[in-house]
Amino acid sequence: MFREHTKTVTIGNKKIGGGNPVLIQSMTNTHTEDVEATVRQILELEAAGCEIIRCTVPTIEAAKAVSEIKKYIHIPLVADIHFDYRMAIAAMENGADKIRINPGNIGGADKIKAVVDVAKERNIPIRVGVNSGSLEKELVEKYHGVTAEGIVESAIDKVHMIEEQGYDNLVVSIKSSDVMMCVKAHELIAQKIAYPLHVGITESGTAFSGSIKSALGLGLILNQGIGDTIRVSLTDNPVKEVEAAKIILKTLGLKKGGIEVVSCPTCGRTRIDLIGLAKQVEEMVSSYDYDLKLAVMGCVVNGPGEAKEADLGIAGGDGCGVLIKHGEVVRKVPEDELLSTLKYELDHWGGTG
Numbered sequence: 289m290f291r292e293h294t295k296t297v298t299i300g301n302k303k304i305g306g307g308n309p310v311l312i313q314s315m316t317n318t319h320t321e322d323v324e325a326t327v328r329q330i331l332e333l334e335a336a337g338c339e340i341i342r343c344t345v346p347t348i349e350a351a352k353a354v355s356e357i358k359k360y361i362h363i364p365l366v367a368d369i370h371f372d373y374r375m376a377i378a379a380m381e382n383g384a385d386k387i388r389i390n391p392g393n394i395g396g397a398d399k400i401k402a403v404v405d406v407a408k409e410r411n412i413p414i415r416v417g418v419n420s421g422s423l424e425k426e427l428v429e430k431y432h433g434v435t436a437e438g439i440v441e442s443a444i445d446k447v448h449m450i451e452e453q454g455y456d457n458l459v460v461s462i463k464s465s466d467v468m469m470c471v472k473a474h475e476l477i478a479q480k481i482a483y484p485l486h487v488g489i490t491e492s493g494t495a496f497s498g499s500i501k502s503a504l505g506l507g508l509i510l511n512q513g514i515g516d517t518i519r520v521s522l523t524d525n526p527v528k529e530v531e532a533a534k535i536i537l538k539t540l541g542l543k544k545g546g547i548e549v550v551s552c553p554t555c556g557r558t559r560i561d562l563i564g565l566a567k568q569v570e571e572m573v574s575s576y577d578y579d580l581k582l583a584v585m586g587c588v589v590n591g592p593g594e595a596k597e598a599d600l601g602i603a604g605g606d607g608c609g610v611l612i613k614h615g616e617v618v619r620k621v622p623e624d625e626l627l628s629t630l631k632y633e634l635d636h637w638g639g640t641g
């Protein structure tokens with residue numbers, strides 16, 4: 289497990305690396321300068337399970353907003369900086385818990401030194417981020433195109449730029465929208481450096497395709513013990529990123545808690561609106577923190593059997609359904625009461641489960 293041997297890095301009130309749990313990160317899509325909207329979105333993301341939030345800081349106003357935003361949120365805030373080193377300094381002076389920069393694009397050694405000096409003084413971690421889309425020309429030529437090897441070399445060069453300034457409070461991220469290239473790059477870099485890795489498949493697409501690509505890429509990477517924080521990047525509401533990230537971590541056994549809904553694919557035996565019901569159930573259970581499995585099955589012929597491994601479940605009949613607990617049918621329920629019955633059971637789960 290590479291992640292057991294990475295350096296422990298403290299980001300605000302969270303620790304990553306060194307075998308700490310893999311944390312879920314997301315990014316706001318509000319204007320950071322708009323404190324009210326940004327706080328609102330961060331609180332929504334916190335409620336969904338986001339553990340570290342990143343906000344873009346393209347202006348001095350955005351940097352100043354960081355200190356206001358931080359008064360109302362409860363998770364560490366990472367300032368995302370592009371090109372202008374002064375924004376990195378301003379974000380740190382305004383309380384950013386971490387900054388994300390690409391040392392290759394902030395304007396030379398003196399600018400890097402200026403940023404590192406402030407980070408050092410305040411002990412703020414720096415995430416060194418490189419992206420396949422901005423790989424240096426020399427590396428593209430050396431490796432005959434954009435390759436995993438080139439991305440890794442670029443990232444290690446950037447890490448050295450900061451280490452040369454005597455600073456090693458670092459997190460590294462390497463990103464590519466090519467899933468398999470991204471996987472290979474992580475396999476390579478995990479063997480070369482011991483800094484915590486922030487892992488994500490960049491520009492992965494809309495909620496459906498992006499979640500699939502991210503699950504595949506992150507799954508392959510995380511399952512090798514690589515990765516200390518993750519982000520699922522989606523062209524959608526960032527709450528969906530957090531929900532997808534939670535499912536990925538739970539599926540890999542890297543996160544506990546929260547209800548897991550299993551549901552059948554429906555077939556010719558289904559006589560209730562199972563697709564609609566399963567969606568409603570999934571939404572309803574997101575507010576419960578029990579560590580249990582809930583089955584939503586389409587029929588009473590196979591449903592109870594298939595739901596045996598679940599703690600709680602329902603199986604549809606014709607205009608009705610049955611409530612199942614630990615694989616046993618408990619009672620018959622009219623179709624329009626199935627959701628409220630499940631809710632009742634969950635509300636009283638401590639006493640009956």
Ligand code: SF4
Pocket residue numbers: 552553554555556557558585586587588589590591594
């Ligand atoms: Fe079909 Fe019943 Fe199986 Fe659902 S549980 S797929 S309805 S047989």
